[in-house]
Amino acid sequence: MGMDTRWRKKLVCWSDAPKQDGKILDCATGTGVLAFEFHKQLGAKSHITAVDFCEEMLEQARKINREASSTKNIHFQLADIHQLPFQDKTFDVCSIGYGLRNTKDPIKALKEMARVTKPGGTVMILETGDKPMFLLSPFFYLYFRYIMPRIGSWITGQKSAYEYLQKSSRDFPSRRLLLKLMKETNCFSKCEYKTLFFGASFIYKAQVSHPKNNS
Ligand SMILES: C[S@@+](CC[C@H](N)C(=O)[O-])C[C@H]1O[C@@H](n2cnc3c(N)ncnc32)[C@H](O)[C@@H]1O
Known part of the structure; x- marks a missing residue:
């Protein structure tokens, strides 16, 4: 019923992404829906990179971008979230929509997202709920x-x-259980969530602090 589209909009609004020159990384981007939403709200002055470890998904994303009425300045790149090919503290916001649940090691994925995010920046997660x-x-x-x-x-x-x-x-854990998992990474100073449609999905927002132990 298109609710996921509204939830992605909400995630971008809540992300505190800078309106000018913001650097955004969308992980497990699939066909790029969340990356396109960032571009829609932040405009052409933002720098958006979107990664996935599945080349076929990225090809679809690039095709959607090419065939859109105006091509968006989004860089689609092949990468595994467990080993992101970016330097520490590169992005203002690092997001993942309906992807964390599918990763082999969610804690490692969260640590990698935090590593490439600037201190004070945000990691944003949109994920399904375990039970409503x-x-x-x-x-x-x-x-x-x-x-x-x-x-x-x-x-x-x-x-x-x-x-x-x-x-x-x-x-997959949701609500407080996922917050607990996020806190276990020692990478975040503040973690909170919003409930969507009685617990069908959740948006999580975590503020990045310097990782105390990223092993
Ligand atoms: C359900 S899709 C999510 C698509 C999109 N982010 C959204 O908001 O709907 C999940 C995506 O996660 C990707 N994925 C799963 N594990 C991954 C990993 N370790 N590294 C990068 N991408 C991964 C899959 O290839 C798939 O495209």
């Missing part, structure tokens, strides 16, 4: 377990992708 608010649980369960995989399968022919979405969301 109490009274809505049965409805969400029915929707994610039975309805969404069927609709997704009819539209895309890829039922397993939608089953994976449900399973990986259920198994």
